[in-house]
Amino acid sequence: MxxxxxxxxxxxxxxxxxxxxxxxxxxxxxAVNLGHAHPRLVQAIAQQAATLAYAAPSLFHDKRALLAKALSDLAPWPEGGRVFFTPSGAEANEDALKFVRHLTGRFKVLAAYRSFHGATHGAAALTGENRRFPAEPAIPGVVHFFAPYPYRSPFYTQDPKEEAQRALEHLERVLLHEDPGRVAAIFLEPVVGSNGVIVYPEGYLEGVREICDRHGILLVFDEVMTGFGRVGEAFAAQRFGVVPDLITFAKGVASACVPLGGVLVREGLARRFDDTPLPTGHTYSGHPLAVAAGLAALEAYQEExxxxxxxxxxxxxxxxxxxxxxxxxxxxxxxxxxxxxxxxxxxxxxxxxxxxxxxxxxxxxxxxxxxxxxxxxxxxxxxxxxxxxxxxxxxxxxxxxxxxxxxxxxxxxxxx
Incomplete structure (x- = not known):
């Protein structure tokens, strides 16, 4: 068939x-977290198309501001955060890669094997499985490590607690050989997405957070799949009680009705761009139809x-x-x-x-x-x-x- x-x-x-x-x-x-043809989204897109279908990203428009504020309120940081909109999750990860290097002055980034962060060249370099192969030779500076996978343990244990501990020891060893002072960030899916829906053992995400804090490394959660209610909270960061420094998102933010993604950056980091040019930009960043759909989607998630x-x-x-x-x-x-x-x-x-x-x-x-x-x-x-x-x-x-x-x-x- x-x-x-x-x-x-x-x-x-x-x-x-x-x-x-x-x-x-x-x-x-x-991606279609609200189901197909949700009436609130259909109406929001139609109304927006009839009023303002496009505006250059350098210009201000209401729906973009409202969605940015709503997402900041939804984020796990008490001080709030700021959002940079992208057309997709891959571009969100590309931009997060630029942000962490710019913010830290460091070049290397770590990402897990058996991960997927997107098909564009930089996002593919972060990816830890075979979908990165067509993009090789990849951009320099990306180092991969093994994360827990209890069913097929790369650390030769059947005990989840031991799996988490050995995985953290492995991550520390990789950092030792790469020099943690040269590492800008660790990119991680808080639940492995298309590579198996792998839920990390208790203590692992907390341990990664502690390692990042100890070495001055930023923690980036790729929540392209887990965001917007997929795991029971707005973000997996809230579900698991582990707060990253940046969150990348897409898919569920507009229930896939219109392509939309973005990077959420905690306020303490985001304000650095008040005096420094933002090192990225897209023709369709904050596209009016997309953010109108995103705003309607958030309203539907919350009201329902x-x-x-x-x-x-x-x-x-x-x-x-x-x-x-x-x-x-x-x-x-x-x-x-x-x-x-x-x-x-x-x-x-x-x-x-x-x-x-x-x-x-x-x-x-x-x-x-x-x-x-x-x-x-x-x-x-x-x-x-x-x-x-x-x-x-x-x-x-x-x-x-x-x-x-x-x-x-x-x-x-x-x-x-």
Whole structure:
């Protein structure tokens, strides 16, 4: 079955040209947090298009100011922060890279293996998996390290507490060999996104924060996927109680209706740019249609209580996915908030992936996707991990439908 020709979206569903519908169980690419065609966003975009569809970034306009203020209020810093808008998450990470080097006067940055920060040249250099290879040779100064992955521990332990401790010792060792005085920042997804929905063991993020403080290194959270209610709070920083110095965001800020991203910088750092030129700029920075959609999205999140609803969806997903843990193709089910990962294996004992990492999808994974679409479910996967990240507006019956389809398809694939 070829990918369907989509012509419409509504709520948790996508519709093709033949009238068939598909449950969007991954919010597109973990982006459509408010579901498709949310009426508040549709109205906001239409009204903005009829009044001011574009303004140069150097000019002031109301919706940009209102959204910047709302995001500053939402950020985890008591003193607040400031935002620089970008057209995407990749560009947000590119700009954050410029900011941390400019603010610290240091050149090196660290980022984790098994991470994704974007496809542009600088963001690809930060990325710690095979999507960076086409951008190589990469920009200089980026050093990668291993972060915890309890199911496939790079530190040879089955104990989460020990996994966190060994990972922190490893990070300290890397810094020792790179000279922490030369390191501007550590970039980290507070929950690993498309590379497996890996939730770090308790104590790891806190430990990274302490290491950064000790060495004068800035901590950047890439919240392109985790931001705007995906894990149960506005940002993962609040969910886990670990406060970074900068936050990059995109996707959920406008529920993917219009491309929009940005960098949030805590006030103590941001005010440095009052006397120093900001080292970046974009034609579409703070685009009126995008920020109007973002402002409407924030209003919808707050008025509908959708950040907190992710806690309820976490419980529902946990209950629905629990039976899958006994399936012979399922190595592990994990997640937080409305963000779950199902890791598929050929053999639970050896943990051999159903689809190899750094390789095209295996025939089994292709068959799984085809069968899911035939059953009316779209599910995003990377390598051997399925990402269940429904819109925060999804109904519990819709979730049950999607997980039941997944159960049946796993049975079909295991019999091949």
């Amino acid at each position: 070829d990918p369907p020709l989509l012509v419409r979206g509504e709520g948790s569903w996508l519709y093709d040209a033949e009238g068939r519908r598909y449950l969007d169980l991954s919010s597109g690419l973990v 209580g959708l950040f907190a609803r992710a806690y309820r969806l976490e419980a529902v997903l946990r209950d629905l996915l629990k039976p899958l843990e006994a399936h012979p193709l399922v190595g592990e089910v994990r997640g937080v908030g409305a963000f779950s990962g199902v890791e598929l294996v050929r053999d639970c004992r050896t943990k051999e992936p159903l689809s190899p990492w750094h390789a095209p999808p295996s025939p089994a994974m292709k068959a799984l996707h085809k069968a899911l679409l035939e059953r009316g479910v779209y599910l995003f996967a990377k390598h051997n991990v399925l990402l269940l990240a429904p819109p925060l507006t999804v109904g519990e019956e819709e979730l049950a439908f999607g997980v039941e389809a997944l159960k049946r398809v796993l049975d079909e694939v295991s019999s091949l």
